Amino acid sequence: MGSSSNGYSFFCLVFAMVLATASAGNFYQDFDITWGDHRAKIFNGGQLLSLSLDKTSGSGFQSKKEYLFGRIDMQLKLVAGNSAGTVTAYYLSSQGPTHDEIDFEFLGNLSGDPYILHTNVFTQGKGNREQQFYLWFDPTRNFHTYSIAWSAQHIIMQNQWGSFPKNQPMRIYSSLWNADDWATRGGLVKTDWSKAPFTAYYRNFRASTSTSTSAFSDSAFQTQELDAYGRRRLRWVQKNFMIYNYCTDLKRFPQGVPPECKHSRFNL
Helix, strand or coil: CCCCEEEHHHHHHHHHHHCCCCCCCCCCHEEEEEEEEHEEHHHHHHCEEEEEECCCCCCEEEECCEECCCCEEEEEEEECCCCCCCEEEEECCCCCCCCCCCEECCCCCCCCCCCCCEEEEECEECCCCCCEEEEECCCCCCCCCEEEEEECEECEEEEECCCCCCCCEEEEEEEEEECCCCCCHHHHCCCCCCCCCEEEEEEEEEEEEEECCCCCCHHHHHHHHHHHHHHHHHHHHHHHHHHHHHHHCCCCCCCCHHHHHHCCCCCC
């Protein structure tokens, strides 16, 4: 998810860093379990949801509503212990061949190794904006709040891409699945099924969002950016924990990096 910065790297870092107080939604009211049968569960009166993965299947859920712009908070506690080969995905997506998507995948690890956050953004069906970071905290011991803030001009900071996800309402999705052909050390480490079932937990969902492009036009969110402390924190994370940035992958882009990579706001 070498390191110059751009709007997208800013976005994915804020997603991982923000710890916020969120009033609890209700998973019965806000989400549908879409696959995995008994492996996905809602309990505690709709205040807690879990996804599990075993050798037969993973599991997943999606929001009942679609959202276009706003702020979405969810607390997650990821798979603990030896989670190598597993992926916990949490993302926004529309449907169809020209879909938009804001994608976060937490790549499982061997016990004692850090989780990797893998990110991507799709606009009109095109992605190729991958970045990766080692998480600098243990996401399995406690719940952490992950926040997505999105407007027509900003994903937290001002957009500087030629193409940007701003026209298609998206649902919230999450899934836990086996990806041991690539997830951990490029597929060299396989899932240890003796550790199954693998389980991730969710709570305290909150959405301050709209399904209208105009509803947030006068909101303070439209001009929200990081303060000086946030920018310093961002640089610290980029310098110490970024392990892949598509904007610096010259072998991948021999004809030149994508245009958004040339508009850096937070150079290191």
